[in-house]
Amino acid sequence: MAEIGEGRKFEKIALDYMKQNNLSEAESNFIKALTHMKQSGDEEGQAYVLGNLGNLCFQSRRLDKAEDYYGKALTYMEKVNDPRGIESSLGNLGSVFFYKGNLDKAEATYKKALKFLEEANDTEGQSIYNENLGNVYLKKEELAKAEDYFNRAKTLLDSEKNKDQIKQVVDKLDALQKHPKHVEGKEGKLLKEIDSLIKGGEKRGTLSKYQELEEIYYQGGNIGKAADTISKSIELFEELGDKNSAGICMGNLAGLLLQLGYSGQPEQFDKAEEYCKRALDIIGAGKDKRRQSYLLGSLGNINLHKKDLDKAWENYNQSLGFMAELGDVLGEARGYSNLGNVRLLQENYDDARVQFENSLELMEQLEDRPGIAQQCESLGDIYLKQGNLQNAEIFLSRVIALYEAMQDTKGLQQAQDKLVYLMGKPEYINRRQKELLLELKKPELEKDDESRLVVLNELGNLYFMAGNIDQAALKMRETADLQEKLKDEVGLSSTLDSLGSILKEKNDLEGAEECFGRAMEFKEKQGDTEGVVEIYRNRVTVLLMLGKLDIAEKLIKNSLRANKKSGNEIGLMNDYRNMGNLSMQKTDWANADKFYKNSLEINNKTNNRYEISEDHRNRGNLYLQKEDWDLCEKLYLQAMKIAEEIKDLRNVCHDSRILGKVYAEKKSRNKQEEYYKKALEASEELKDEAGLQVDHRNLGELCLGRGYKDRSENHFKASLEISLRTANKKEIATDYRHMGNLSFNNGNRTEAEKYYRDALNLTLEVGDKNGTAQDYTYIGNLKFKDGNVDEAEESFDKAIDFFKESNNKAGLLQLLMTVARMELLLSRKEQSEKYLDQAKIICKELGDPEDLVKNIKEIEKVKDTVDQNR
Incomplete structure (x- = not known):
């Protein structure tokens, strides 16, 4: 016992x-x-x-x-x-x-x-x-x-x-x-019955079967066939002299044609309008107010699409009147919402708000949660456009609560995206920062650790959203210390994870690795398997960036053994990918490909389309590093094909950008532009402003290189507009840099220098050391080409210092070797040696990579030639 x-x-x-x-x-x-x-x-x-x-x-x-x-x-x-x-x-x-x-x-x-x-x-x-x-x-x-x-x-x-x-x-x-096999089976049977009825001259029986057939097509999503079928019903009703039934069918056909118009067949809108008007003439005579209301609503939709807003307002207003007469509260609520949409497009925000408030009041009477959410979201949008961020936040927060309660993930994501956009606006961030800083000064908060923790946590996130990385890191450290004091291990693991990501962005890789390591320990202790996997991936990435390959390999192999033993295929998939990344770092291409294929094999078994796409992407990246452009192109096209099929727009963006770079290497400029434009379209669909900036800059640089200076300027300005709107100083500096390059290319060196110095002032202000190094590099180039060599060297030396501070060895090495070459063009051997010697030291620290050693030797050969010429 x-x-x-x-x-x-x-x-x-x-x-x-x-x-x-x-x-x-x-x-x-x-x-x-x-x-x-x-x-x-x-x-x-x-x-x-x-x-x-x-x-x-x-x-x-x-x-x-x-x-x-x-x-x-x-x-x-x-x-x-x-x-x-x-x-x-x-x-x-x-x-x-x-x-x-x-x-x-x-x-x-x-x-x-x-x-x-x-x-x-x-x-x-x-x-x-x-x-x-x-x-x-x-x-x-x-x-x-x-x-x-x-x-x-x-x-x-x-x-x-x-x-x-x-x-x-x-x-x-x-x-x-809607299953094709289901539709096909029923369709075949009905078509035979219809054929038999037509031959027998049984018009009423034929009409009945047409209605069944129309329903099958409609349920199966084949709107075109449904529209064709209902057209045949109209002809039969007219032959029978049944005007009213023909009118009803015309109204239904107008609705179907409207759907086809929205789905990418714009020619259907005129047909929809024609049938709507014909139906109204017939149904209006019979005084069927409900159908008249629906038809007027459809006409309103057509005119709204055509941007004939006055007519749309008239149609919606008439439709609303009928709904009010009928006592149809839901129809009335929808009518007010339609009127609000018209006023929104007319940019009459005050009246739009009144219409949506009327609709909201009726939706609340009906306790119609989807309707309430929709009107609250519209009101949030209006307040956002008017810059009333407090009211926008109130309505969008209410929308989020409603979508959470209804478990509407799509609506929830959309509303959350809007709230995140709102919270990213400088006005919101500045106001909220001031409120939180005042909150922190309150004496009662010194004794109330729980309340202080909430304020510090939000403040850290706000600094991050504002692009103030140093302050974000500082506040997150304070948050972590307080969570440790309160023994809040769940919160602490999350903060350490976020802090690790920030330190990684700051290029403080040692600090990031320490944070990820501690976060992993807490997640393992909590049994948060999903959390462990995500942090483990970040930690391995940082270890690889640090060149700590032995530690990374040990960590991955331990995980690999455990996952093999337990048969955890998801864990194994991640381990194989990490081993692939590790092998890539070692330039062991064969093993890297083998590990990525192991991951692909697991995902093929379960037909996990998202992960299969990711495996093609990893293999594509391998061949990108190998500069095997044909294989890289093939694999990225496979990855993108799946991403498009599963509507993974973020990866469509990513893959399009990479393919643009591949086609640049293959000297296929038209293809390069095609894929950069594809990325831009996906970013527009995602409403991803950061992505839009990347794509506009890519297209700007491409157009500049091809001599299309006006197009280049349009793209660079589009990116700059986003940066200025979001008041992100680091991004504004990047766009000033691009505008400077454009001015330099146009021969306007005074304007170019102004842009470079404006960028420099911003990067110095926000502590962006890498950006500062780039700005000094551009100013140095400009001065060097103007013959002001001493001023140029002064700028280059400052750039070198900032590249060192930001630990950007790749940027530093490129600058040193470029300046060494430039000095040789002026036969300045000693000055060239000064930069080349520093390049050799960095090259040695990186393990003397073959291509870098070769480049240094080539510069030395030129230097020796300069010496002989003397």
């Missing part, structure tokens, strides 16, 4: 760890519990522990191990005759088989589990298995069976208690209606 108690004790500890989400400790204690239970013969205990071990393995997608544990759990559940346990084990095994793609086994196992719940009369449980079986048949493309099981699942659920589950099943049924 003592042994049984010992096993149950470890089981309880494991369950406690599971509640804390510390999964590694939970697994370890379940294994200990299992050992004790085996010794004591506690078969019931073993059954449940094995089930929990299966759950842990299933969560981390260790499917073979999960199958093994669930299979053993089932054996023990059958031994102890636990029907509920048998059903649960069968269900778990069914899910493993489903994820492994063994659909026949999944089907058989789910059906066995379902029988137990049918005997127990557990309708909710039966619904789950019916839905699971629907999923199996959907995968098998046995659509009739899938539909049958989904319908059973829906019928078994209580419409009040199980609203979310019912919606989930209904969504699957809706998706099933």
Whole structure:
């Protein structure tokens, strides 16, 4: 009995760890519990522990191990005759088989589990298995069976208690209606019936089948075919002299044509308008106010698209009047919202606000949460445009709360993006910083560590958003110290992670590595597997940047061993990628490619499209470093193709930029411009201002190089406008630098120097040492070409000091070698040696890379020639 108690004790500890989400400790204690239970013969205990071990393995997608544990759990559940346990084990095994793609086994196992719940009369449980079986048949493309099981699942659920589950099943049924195979089968059958009815002259019967066919096309998303079908219905109704039905169909057709117009067929808008007006003439005579209201709303949409805003206002206003007469509060609310949209486009923000407030009031009466969220978001947008950031923040915060409650991830992301944009505006940052700094000075905060922590945390984030990296790092250190004092390990690990990223950006790689190392320890202690993976990746990257390859390799190999042992394929995938990155650092190209292919193999097994794309990207980067432009092009095109298919716009941007650089190397300027423009389009769609700046600068530099100076200026100015709007001094300096290069290229050296010095003042102000080094370099180049060699050298020497302070050895080395060459052009051998000697020291520190040694030798050859000429 003592042994049984010992096993149950470890089981309880494991369950406690599971509640804390510390999964590694939970697994370890379940294994200990299992050992004790085996010794004591506690078969019931073993059954449940094995089930929990299966759950842990299933969560981390260790499917073979999960199958093994669930299979053993089932054996023990059958031994102890636990029907509920048998059903649960069968269900778990069914899910493993489903994820492994063994659909026949999944089907058989789910059906066995379902029988137990049918005997127990557990309708909710039966619904789950019916839905699971629907999923199996959907995968098998046995659509009739899938539909049958989904319908059973829906019928078994209580419409009040199980609203979310019912919606989930209904969504699957809706998706099933759009499945090409489903549509194709029903379409063929109906077309045969219609053909037979037409031959028999049965017009009414034909109309009935046309309506069914239209619905199938509409549900399947084939709007074009639905529109063609409804056109045929109109012809038949007109032949029958049924004007009213023809008018109703015309209204419906207008709605379909409007959808086609929005989907990229602009020629359909005129047709939609024509049918709307024809329908209104017919329906208006019959005094059907509701249909008139809908048609006027559609006309409003058409005129809104055409930017005929006065007509749109008139249409929406008439539609609203009918809705008010009918007492349709929801229709009235939507009408006010439409009027608000017109005023918004007319930039009449005050009246737009009034319309949206009217709509919001009605939506609140109806307790229509999606409608409330939409109007609040519109009001937030207006206040944002008017610069009333406090009110904008109030409404957008309310929107976020509503979308969170409705679990609308797309709407939530959009609203959060707007709030982040708002919080990034200088007016908001400056106001909030002042408020928080005043808050910190309050005497009561000195004693209230919890409140002080909240203020410091927000202040650190605000400094980061303002681009004040030094202050951000300082406040985050204070935050971390306070969290350590309060023993807030969860908060501390998050702060250390953020601080590590900031220090990495500051090029304080030692500090970043220390932060990531400590953050990893805390995340491991908390059992936050996902958090550990992310920080582990950052830490390995920093170790590689530091050249600490041995430490990085040891860290990766430890992780690799642990993940192989536990069968954690997601962990293995990350380890293979890190080993690939490590091999790249060693210029061991063959091993790097091998490791990236290992990662690709794992992702191909699960058909994880996002990760497959990432593996192609990693291999593409390898060949980018090798300067194998053809293979690099091929792999990045593969990565981008998947990114486009899965609507991963951020990586479409990234891949387009890389491909632009590849085509630059291949001397294909038209292709280079094509992909830089593609990146710009994706950044515009993402509303990513930082990305837009990168793309405008890339295009600006390309156009400048090709002699298209006006186009170059337009791109550089577009980037500068964003920098000035966001008041990011570091980015403004970058754009001044580009404008300086443009002026220099145009022969306007006075203007060029002004831009360079304006950039320099900003980089000095914000402490951007790397930027300062670049500015002194440009000023030095300008002075050198004007023949002011002493002034040029003074600027170059300052640039060297700042490159050293920022620990930018690559930038420093490039400058030293460039200046050494420039000095030789003027036969200044001693001055050239001064810079070349420093370059040799840096080259040695970097391990004497072959290409750098070769370049230095070439400069020395030229130097010797200068000496001989003397």
